[in-house]
Amino acid sequence: MRQLLHPFGNPAALRGWTHAFSAAVAAALIGLPVAAAVALVWPGPVPGPVLAAAGCVAIAASGLPVFSRRFAVRTANRLLGAGLPEPVAVRRFSTAGWFLAWVFAGAALMFVSAVALVGVALPVIWLNGGDAVVILVPVTVQPGLAGAWTWGVAVGLLLVLVYCAAAYAALMRRLAVRLLGPGMAERLAAAEAEALRVASRNRLARELHDAIGHTLTTSTIQAAVARQVLETDPESAREALSAIEESSRSALDDLDRALGALREEPAVATAAPTLADLERLGGRVRQAGTAFAVLVDGEVESVPAAMSREAYRIVQEGVTNALKHAAGEAVEVRLRVADARLELQVLNAVGEGSRGTGGGRGLEGIAERVRLLGGEMSAGPDGSGRWEVRAAMPLHPKGSAPVEGGDRTIFTG
Incomplete structure (x- = not known):
């Protein structure tokens, strides 16, 4: 039981969610200008795979500058508790891989967060007499006892969000050690x-x-x-x-x-x-x-x-x-x-x-x-x-x- 409740008393889940949210912000700041640039030069409507590929290239490229790894290490230490030393070498490709993993994992957690927030709104809809809402699929909330299930769904989605945030923090902490930690040259130095x-x-x-x-x-x-x-x-x-x-x-x-x-x-x-x-x-x-x-x-x-x-x-x-x-x-x-x-x-x-x-x-x-x-x-x-x-x-x-x-x-x- 203590292990099950551990994420609720540990700030790591909240910090992990903050780290994921910063990934979504970074992806928007990088991806939107790239999407706009591709749309300007692409003849006709831009296919989705092309936009996705351009966004991935831009996000990976953002990890190539020298300062990117220092920023990534400090962010991982502060929000994930990675405990990484101050970087000495650049390790550009590893940093680029970290940026891609950061954005994709952060996007997944933000998606879970969006679903959970909609689920939290279900009891409000039930209290207002019920209505139809879409949570991945169309859902009808009926008034009275028939719609009381919305409270269980809301609580369950909040639990899922907390556990997902804790899992995100643990996963990214391990990835940080591999991708942002000191390489062989740094360890020898x-x-x-x-x-x-x-x-x-x-x-x-x-x-x-x-x-x-x-x-x-x-x-x-x-x-x-x-x-x-x-x-x-x-x-x-x-x-x-x-x-x-x-x-x-x-x-x-x-x-x-x-x-x-x-x-x-x-x-x-x-x-x-x-x-x-x-x-x-x-x-x-x-x-x-x-x-x-x-x-x-x-x-x-x-x-x-x-x-x-x-x-x-x-x-x-x-x-x-x-x-x-x-x-x-x-x-x-x-x-x-x-x-x-x-x-x-x-x-x-x-x-x-x-x-x-x-x-x-x-x-x-x-x-x-x-x-x-x-x-x-x-x-x-x-x-x-x-x-x-x-x-x-x-x-x-x-x-x-x-x-x-x-x-x-x-x-x-």
């Missing part, structure tokens, strides 16, 4: 756009993790140092606080870049750091009370800018891991540019207070960056009591070579 969006967000997440994570780590260590020497060595405490201020400003620049990219805003004036900025990174680490050294072999300036930025983040994350898990132990960074390869090493002693590798995302982030650059990465003890993060990347797409490593956790691209 949407999938590519979604993949790019996810990749961009993942890249930004890596940037934020590496930059902000490093800043928070060094700032935490510097704040601890400042608290310890605040009474005994105020000058060192002031230097630590100044270092926290500087690193926080740098983190804000990184955050502005990331948020600007998320909001699709123009890039901020500050440039992303490269290998040339390692000395500044080392200054912040030294201010946190950790010995830091950078050894360079080769021309770092020859490293492409994009790889230099990624390599800086790799080194930064390796240093951050060292500060987290082996606080106070000396950190050494080695860079080597030779044989069309860039090799990076971040080494730190594993002290007694080391907390191990933990469950962070640092090594995963490094491995992902190295893999995207076509290189290989390894992390683990180097056999001499130190922890080593090592990566090798080709300076050009071709020319990568394996990274040698001992007994360690290996991440390969």
Whole structure:
């Protein structure tokens, strides 16, 4: 029973009827001028099939312009609840087929509506003493009890109209998905756009993790140092606080870049750091009370800018891991540019207070960056009591070579 009464409590039937009525209006606006034009050029009376064919051609042609599909999609979404995405491609022939289906199905529903409206008038005729009326066929309404049947017919026709309107809405909603929905090219474009969006967000997440994570780590260590020497060595405490201020400003620049990219805003004036900025990174680490050294072999300036930025983040994350898990132990960074390869090493002693590798995302982030650059990465003890993060990347797409490593956790691209 609930299913039978559902169309009466659901506005979909009324919206479907409105959609069908708009089809009748569109057919009149398109068909009447076409019929008039054909009548002007046709010698003698125009045969009905000719008028019908001309009208169909004109209605189908109205779906060929670019804006027609956009109009059809928005109308179907609003009145039929089709839930279609905004169209990207034109799909002219599918839209033309939709216009024909819209007009023919709408005309059928309007015909049912006309019959139902005449049927509703039957009780009025009966109350006025009866009369003859035509509802598809001639019908005689008799006065008195003999004509009381008109009430049943009127109610039945109204029910038929409601169910037909609901059926029209359901049918056209399905047709809209087929004829107005995204085609294969649009689906592929949407999938590519979604993949790019996810990749961009993942890249930004890596940037934020590496930059902000490093800043928070060094700032935490510097704040601890400042608290310890605040009474005994105020000058060192002031230097630590100044270092926290500087690193926080740098983190804000990184955050502005990331948020600007998320909001699709123009890039901020500050440039992303490269290998040339390692000395500044080392200054912040030294201010946190950790010995830091950078050894360079080769021309770092020859490293492409994009790889230099990624390599800086790799080194930064390796240093951050060292500060987290082996606080106070000396950190050494080695860079080597030779044989069309860039090799990076971040080494730190594993002290007694080391907390191990933990469950962070640092090594995963490094491995992902190295893999995207076509290189290989390894992390683990180097056999001499130190922890080593090592990566090798080709300076050009071709020319990568394996990274040698001992007994360690290996991440390969």
